[in-house]
Amino acid sequence: MTARPVPHSGAGVTQYLQLASILRHQIAHGELVSGQRLPTVLQLAGQYKVAGITVRQAYGLLKTEGLITSDRGRGTYVSAPAASMTxxxxxxxxxxxxxxxxxxxxxxxxxxxxxxxxxxxxxxxxxxxxxxxxxxxxxxxxxxxxxxxxxxxxxxxxxxxxxxxxxxxxxxxxxxxxxxxxxxxxxxxxxxxxxxxxxxxxxxxxxxxxxxxxxxxxxxxxxxxxxxxxxxxxxxxxxxxxxxxxxxxxxxxxxxxxxxx
Structure with a gap:
């Protein structure tokens, strides 16, 4: 999937929430699979044309939701499989x-x-x-x-x-x-x-x-x-x-x- 810049939303949804929503969608639809390593903060910031703090905030939100995990020195990984509808x-x-x-x-x-x-x-x-x-x-x-x-x-x-x-x-x-x-x-x-x-x-x-x-x-x-x-x-x-x-x-x-x- 080609990454598009996250728009500057002004009074709307903040950029880190938009970025988190993009990644959440990719996880839910199997574009990012359980165990897959995610880009570094610098890589993702460049990919979506956002600041590093935006990526860190988005990653932090997804961690609290249990969708990703990170270990110092190892990187950030998808920890949850795509949700299935029972x-x-x-x-x-x-x-x-x-x-x-x-x-x-x-x-x-x-x-x-x-x-x-x-x-x-x-x-x-x-x-x-x-x-x-x-x-x-x-x-x-x-x-x-x-x-x-x-x-x-x-x-x-x-x-x-x-x-x-x-x-x-x-x-x-x-x-x-x-x-x-x-x-x-x-x-x-x-x-x-x-x-x-x-x-x-x-x-x-x-x-x-x-x-x-x-x-x-x-x-x-x-x-x-x-x-x-x-x-x-x-x-x-x-x-x-x-x-x-x-x-x-x-x-x-x-x-x-x-x-x-």
């Missing part, structure tokens, strides 16, 4: 019934309104007068992978067994305990770097790539029974979709709705 991780993200997930509830509020950005596209005469807000972290294999902020219609939440939001995904509980049949699920996915709040909550570095999901579930009347914001660590995220080819070909709105609200 079957359990696939299920933890894509299956609402996934059982191999632990939930840490950080906050709950009752009788709140659905925020305007999440209520777009909802039927104007919504029968859901208030929502319960749940903020929680999803953990799989001992590692946090998602921070979720979910609003579920209060009248449906009241039917959930006590404490069930700490045992199951809210979408699963919605299906199990709502009197109304859910008709439509809509998702919008974007990618952005982690801010300090996300980095601390999910145990990753500042500016680590994050997958940001907005999800809404509506009943047969078009009323939003569930809406949520989800932030997934980029190194622990995969979204799976499967459609009959003819359906996707003739109706692309199945995968990419014409109106995302």
């Amino acid at each position: 079957a359990n991780m696939h299920a933890a993200i894509n299956d609402p019934r996934a059982s191999d997930v632990r939930f840490e509830v950080l906050e709950q509020r009752y009788g709140v309104n659905l925020p305007e950005p999440l209520s777009r596209g909802a039927a104007a005469d919504s029968s859901y007068k208030s929502y319960t807000f749940i903020r929680k972290i999803h953990v799989q294999d001992g590692e946090p992978f998602c921070l979720a902020e979910i609003y579920v219609a209060s009248e449906i939440y009241q039917r959930f067994p006590e404490g069930s939001e700490q045992q199951h995904k809210i979408a699963y509980l919605l299906n199990e305990y709502s009197k109304s049949r859910m008709l439509k699920m809509q998702q919008t996915l974007t990618v952005a770097p982690a801010d300090m709040v996300l980095a601390q909550a999910l145990g990753c570095s500042f500016a680590t790539p994050m997958a940001h999901m907005v999800r809404r579930i509506s009943d047969a009347s078009g009323h939003i029974a569930y809406a949520g914001l989800f932030w997934y660590r980029g190194d622990r995220f995969v979204l799976e979709s499967e459609y009959p080819f003819e359906l996707w070909l003739s109706y692309p709105g199945v995968a990419v709705p014409q109106t995302l609200g």
Whole structure:
């Protein structure tokens, strides 16, 4: 891979974080493999046109993450293999019934309104007068992978067994305990770097790539029974979709709705 100079970011992400992100990406994608010797500080500084202190700071950050190690006189080496996405991780993200997930509830509020950005596209005469807000972290294999902020219609939440939001995904509980049949699920996915709040909550570095999901579930009347914001660590995220080819070909709105609200 040809190295490009790390841009001077001004008020944006500092250079050492950008350089660390480049090296982290190369490790995660197998371009730098476990046991491989990394360039010296001087070599990497010349390669990416940055100061030596920038390289030392980037290396220091990757050491704290356990991705590299260094010994005086021997050099700096990749110490972690490329991360692999396990079957359990696939299920933890894509299956609402996934059982191999632990939930840490950080906050709950009752009788709140659905925020305007999440209520777009909802039927104007919504029968859901208030929502319960749940903020929680999803953990799989001992590692946090998602921070979720979910609003579920209060009248449906009241039917959930006590404490069930700490045992199951809210979408699963919605299906199990709502009197109304859910008709439509809509998702919008974007990618952005982690801010300090996300980095601390999910145990990753500042500016680590994050997958940001907005999800809404509506009943047969078009009323939003569930809406949520989800932030997934980029190194622990995969979204799976499967459609009959003819359906996707003739109706692309199945995968990419014409109106995302």
